[in-house]
Amino acid sequence: MKRIRVTGDSIISPLGTGSEENFLAVLGGKTALSRHEGTFGLPEPFFASLFGEEVSRDESLLVRCASDAMERAGIDPSAADVMFFFSSVKGDVDRLLYEPAENVRKHFGNPNPAVTVSNACTSGVCALVQAMRALRAGKCSKAVVVGYEFLSKFIISGFQSFKALSPEACRPFDRDRVGLNLGEAVAAMVLEAVDATTENDWELVRGAIRNDANHISGPSRTGEGSYNCLRGVLSSGIAPEEIAFLNVHGTATPYNDEMESIAIDRAGLIGVPVNALKGYFGHTMGAAGILETILSMRAVDKGLVLGVRGFENLGVSRPVNISSAKRETGKKAFVKLLSGFGGINAALLCAKGGNSYLPEDPFEGSLELEAEARVDSSEGPLGDLYRALGDPYPKFFKMDPLSKLGYIAVERLLSKTGRSFELREDRAVILFSTKGCVCDDNNYKKTIEDSSEYFPSPALFVYTLPNIVGGEISIRNLYKGETSAYVVPERDEDMIMETVREAFSDPETASAIVGWVECASETDFTAQVKLIKRKF
Amino acid sequence: MEELINKLKLEIIDALNLDGMTPEEIEDEAPLFGEGLGLDSIDALELIVLMEKNYGIKLANPADGKKIFSSVKTMAEYIAANRSK
Numbered sequence: 001m002k003r004i005r006v007t008g009d010s011i012i013s014p015l016g017t018g019s020e021e022n023f024l025a026v027l028g029g030k031t032a033l034s035r036h037e038g039t040f041g042l043p044e045p046f047f048a049s050l051f052g053e054e055v056s057r058d059e060s061l062l063v064r065c066a067s068d069a070m071e072r073a074g075i076d077p078s079a080a081d082v083m084f085f086f087s088s089v090k091g092d093v094d095r096l097l098y099e100p101a102e103n104v105r106k107h108f109g110n111p112n113p114a115v116t117v118s119n120a121c122t123s124g125v126c127a128l129v130q131a132m133r134a135l136r137a138g139k140c141s142k143a144v145v146v147g148y149e150f151l152s153k154f155i156i157s158g159f160q161s162f163k164a165l166s167p168e169a170c171r172p173f174d175r176d177r178v179g180l181n182l183g184e185a186v187a188a189m190v191l192e193a194v195d196a197t198t199e200n201d202w203e204l205v206r207g208a209i210r211n212d213a214n215h216i217s218g219p220s221r222t223g224e225g226s227y228n229c230l231r232g233v234l235s236s237g238i239a240p241e242e243i244a245f246l247n248v249h250g251t252a253t254p255y256n257d258e259m260e261s262i263a264i265d266r267a268g269l270i271g272v273p274v275n276a277l278k279g280y281f282g283h284t285m286g287a288a289g290i291l292e293t294i295l296s297m298r299a300v301d302k303g304l305v306l307g308v309r310g311f312e313n314l315g316v317s318r319p320v321n322i323s324s325a326k327r328e329t330g331k332k333a334f335v336k337l338l339s340g341f342g343g344i345n346a347a348l349l350c351a352k353g354g355n356s357y358l359p360e361d362p363f364e365g366s367l368e369l370e371a372e373a374r375v376d377s378s379e380g381p382l383g384d385l386y387r388a389l390g391d392p393y394p395k396f397f398k399m400d401p402l403s404k405l406g407y408i409a410v411e412r413l414l415s416k417t418g419r420s421f422e423l424r425e426d427r428a429v430i431l432f433s434t435k436g437c438v439c440d441d442n443n444y445k446k447t448i449e450d451s452s453e454y455f456p457s458p459a460l461f462v463y464t465l466p467n468i469v470g471g472e473i474s475i476r477n478l479y480k481g482e483t484s485a486y487v488v489p490e491r492d493e494d495m496i497m498e499t500v501r502e503a504f505s506d507p508e509t510a511s512a513i514v515g516w517v518e519c520a521s522e523t524d525f526t527a528q529v530k531l532i533k534r535k536f
Numbered sequence: 537m538e539e540l541i542n543k544l545k546l547e548i549i550d551a552l553n554l555d556g557m558t559p560e561e562i563e564d565e566a567p568l569f570g571e572g573l574g575l576d577s578i579d580a581l582e583l584i585v586l587m588e589k590n591y592g593i594k595l596a597n598p599a600d601g602k603k604i605f606s607s608v609k610t611m612a613e614y615i616a617a618n619r620s621k
Contacts, residue, residue, distance in 0.1 A: 163598040397555035458581040
């Protein structure tokens, strides 16, 4: 059984360069959150954590951050046993999402395909989980995981249209919290598969990704997916008393923090200290899972539970164990928890080495193909293909073209297998594309480009996230298993099937809808989806 | 008011992609959310955009929408009283 050891890490954020500088800034109670007016040509002011003007928001920053982490780990990025994994929600909104990742991989002369995991705000943890699986499966022996997010008029106007932003520094879990602040950052971790770890090492033990199957933007009122994720990592055998803290999402929106308090309570973890770091960095989206994991490792090494900046009075329904001041701990493990648009949730258990917690076994069984379906733009427009299904689902017309395409493909697939609309926690939805949401990006941009016709549309914005199509499929079919969206430079069936096999290492996953879903425009699309089952 | 209500129904159908629905099918006083049209939180945000775009009404606090959007009639009344275009 391979264990996953962390051998290097780095953070570049508006608070500092390098993990140490960022950690010291947080210890000193610093924040990079401030008010911005006129930035990015936005007509309305906003409160966020932004890089200074001297910083270029591009691959050079990803290269710098990854280089720092790899130097600490002492690895050669061009080696064939090294793989790169990236996480970002929107990448660079003027290019395809795989491009920055591909350029960084090429810069380092790495020969392996680089995937970008785009699972909304859980992307960072999901990329770590993906890397852990690849390492355990023996696909690589070292992995470099880079999470990043750069802010833009696109992203900020979208969150403004959602009325989700706080006009002042955010207040996680506080009764006066009114919303989140966005932040920019790049964070990287280097992982290695080893036979054993020692107590000086950090180990990524176990992760879980689950969908709420409830709503594409609102968190589940019962904390469904986050609860299921916590249950997933607790199956490692760790006891609540052994957990130093839960480093939760804590975006400071009224619904998110309440949802997390319910999930924590349901999982039997209400006594465990909780903290959140959004008051220092804002919500750094694709970087958050990695940045917050790195700082949590440092905190445990110093025997600390970091304080929650912005928190004063408990404002959730469950008695969460939370404090604005840092606290001492002698425990050697923590859980990172995240959730995001598309109903997605993710959790990761990290512990000092030499522990006896059970990691996921790599999947060594066999899989069988139960059915397959295709959709292609040569058959006609999406609306006609939907009507031909003969099963009204009014929400179809609210979807973006990519979600419509995924919806039609899965409807066709399930019509071949017979279907029941019973809740399923054991079915995953794993989708790949090269173009991500390019079609939706262009539609949303039209609502913000012209200053005299500036009316950012929340419905268009939410669909610019590549994982929403998986969320729509989960809502339609009540699938509460893993949902994952990957953006890759080219269609490579072998790579897709390897990734799917690795997903079956999650013991809860009994079957998966796996698909190539590519939508360039309303009239140029193709999809191929398969229902794949674990063979017993 | 009658005229505004009918215009508003068309605008709602268009903005919220209520495919195949006609203005006649939306009752003036039926609830827009939950029962009735079954709209959700994203639709509520889109209605805020609609009011700003078509009538120049800026709604700073989305919580105010709850009352305003309880039916097409209440929405029309609010627009008539607050519109700037």
